[in-house]
Amino acid sequence: MGRLVAVSNRVGSLRGVTRAGGLAVALTEALQARRGLWFGWSGNVVESAAEHVEQQTINGVTRATVDLTTREHDDYYNGFANACLWPLFHYRLDLASFDRRFYDRYQRVNRRFAQALIPLLRDDDLIWVHDYHLLPFGEMLREAGCQQKLGFFLHIPFPVREIFTTLPMHECLVRALMAYDLVGFQTEADRQCFEDYVLREAGGTRDGDRLSAYGRTVVARAFPIGIDTEQFAAMAGSEEARRDAKRLKAAIFNRVQIIGVDRLDYTKGMPERFNAYEKLLENYPDTHGQVSFLQIAPTSRGEVAEYIHLRQELETMAGHINGRFAQLDWTPLRYINRAITRRQLAGLYRMSRIGLVTPLRDGMNLVAKEYVAAQDPNDPGVLVLSRFAGAARQMPAALIVNPYDAAGVADTLQRARHMDLGERRERHQELMQGLRENDVGQWANTFLGMLERVELDALAA
Ligand code: ADQ
DSSP, X not given: OXXXXXXXXXXXXSSSGGGSOHHHHHHHHHHHHTTOEEEEEEEEEESSOOOOOEEEEETTEEEEEEEEEXXXXXXXXXXXXXXIIXXXXXXXXXXXXXXXXXXXXXXXXXXXXXXXXXXXXXXXXEEEEESGGGTTHHXXXXXXXXXXXXXXXXXXXXXXXXXXXXXXXXXXXXXXXXXXXXXXXXXXXXXXXXXXXXXXXXXXXXXXXXXEETTEEEEEEEOOOOOOHHHHHHHHHSHHHHHHHHHHHHHTTTOEEEEEEOOBXXXXXXXXXXXXXXXXXXXXXXXXXXXXXXXXXXXXXXXXXXXXXXXXXXXXXXXXXXXXXXXXXXXXXXXXXXXXXXXXXXXXXXXXXXXXXXXSSBSOOHHHHXXXXXXXXXXXXXXXXXXXXXXXXXXXXXXXXXXXXXXXXXXXXXXXXXXXXXXXXXXXXXXXXXXXXXXXXXXXXXXXXHHHHHHHHHHHO
């Protein structure tokens, strides 16, 4: 078994991973099993680039990080990654900035990162690169002569060809992806979009899982990401979480709580969700004084203009809804703009009768999965989930909605409010079974197992 080298824009802390998300937990576990290396950006922004790679080894896992300069942070991270690829891959062509300067810097940072990693590599390493910040990373390793097996996983959607080809450098990016041996997507639909590009735009060919174009062959597959299901369920069922939940429930006078939890991002459909909640209050007056909507949305990418506007928009909308419907002893909507610990989150999910997860577009969406895992199996809540989240394809037992249809979401919320215990239990059992069978550990093992075999498969073909 080769050593695992994980590469991602942000590198997990390796300490106190129980506080971190499922992805960090899964990667840390996989890295510990293989005494691996995790490489990426330190999170520090400095005035001028130092070539220095900071290294630290904890429990057999080495964390190797490099800094970004202010200019790199502006153009590579805030620029090409988050103001071009992120909106475009989420179908927000209107928000995508095609600045060549951003792209040049993106390429240069990827090359600089690749060069910093190369001296740390061993011949039999298995290299697993993550997400849209690092699409060309593998190609740069190959150009420098690296022969190791290279895998890539895209955490966000891969868009349809008509959207993707609006990007002036679409061909360069797909050519770069073809440098990997294995390319993983969240859903079969994403994989198909990639295949469609390779066959129709790049004039490539397909043989089973294998796609060939530009003189290279990759295996392309869907690997839907999961969460640390058992750990999360155990945390939500713990004595502390239950105590938290009881206290919080008393604070809202045992009203039916609807919960939304998202990074503050325009892909998550929060203004549309607020509209749907307003429709619920408008169309179903029996909800007045009886329901309470809690939206938790910590600021992310707070320097990008679009995110600043979104924050202002949500504050205005929350004020409007409360101004219109609040009573002396009832606040219909509570909006909290900060991060909370995972244990608190687990408790909040558990005390909420409805989980409202309505992104306009999402690679997977782990909040939907966490909400389900946190429920009391004897008295579970109901998940209302957008059809445009990758998770919807794996969670048909949720109530699936169109987030653009405010009245439809309002009707579904009303249905969820009145769903009887038998149906809630049935749906929850089915959802939990899926979450147990496809947890994040299994996701990492499946991807790495396939990456290990990929060359043998190619030889066998
Ligand atoms: P994200 O866009 O960040 O992930 P998501 O999958 O929902 O979206 O993960 C968010 C994580 O942050 C969850 O684990 C959630 O618990 C946590 N979180 C959110 N708000 C929080 C708060 N207020 N306090 C504490 N924690 C909070 C990207 C893609 C997704 C894909 C994941 C993983 O956009 O589609 O599911 O990567 O591949």
